[in-house]
Amino acid sequence: MPELPDVEVFKQYLDATSLHKKIDKLEFGDDILFDADQEVLEKKLQGKELSKTHRIGKHLLVQVKNDDWLSLHFGMTGKLEYYQRNGEEPEYQGFVIRFKNGYNLAFICPRKFGRIGWVENVEEFEEEKELGPDALRLEKQEFVEILESKRGMIKTALMDQSSLCGIGNIYSDEILYQCRIHPKKDLSKLEPNDLEEMYDKMQEIFRISIEHGAKPSELPAHFIIPRREEGADCPEQNGKIERIEVSGRGCYYCPEVQTK
DNA sequence: AGTACCACCTGACGGC
């Protein structure tokens, strides 16, 4: 699930449910999920409240009031769930913040690829993680310059978090589908014009997706994301969706449409 | 710098 639009939706969800509430206690799941020392987290969070959030690519930072940031990365299957503490708890809880109001905010992580950390300096965090500018916040000119300076397959470049961050496997497919560009197209063969158009499409795709809660089933009919299946009908022409491998990831595209 | 592979984990699904 969690690429830029998903994480933006998580951010909005956390903002709407979990800010400015007294934290009672914490629960810790599997150790493997924690980059930060659990005792440090206890000390930093217990009795405090969350004051604001900041998304950087696929990372969500959550500020503890008058202190530093909790960092959440969702891996492939992570998500948030805010629920009343009275009955059964959700499965796969990796980290739970129990508020004094009787509600919990849980970091759910079945596949354990997610990570929870503590960040004292946001700029240093970006450097350590080698994150390029956020794909939703960077300007068009910067986007074009970054991609013009790279070589190789366009899909791989879009997913490289050190160039620009937030785009993952499925949204790179969506961007290239809507730009009618083949995923393996060599970057050096694209015109600046193509990149400008790609920036506009990317912004539009993110905006629309976030508006729809980043749920594949609720995306507009012209999106390819809901049809990630070999042989599915292309939304636009008579073609069938095909699956190929691009840098080790499953890539879905329409050979009829993506001829550039 | 770019690519190809492997590893980390667990669940779902299709074939036999």
Add this chain to the structure above:
DNA sequence: TGCCGTCAGGTGGTAC
């Protein structure tokens, strides 16, 4: 029903 292979929207490391 059970076992097996494959796949899944993440990143990080190695070697060429």
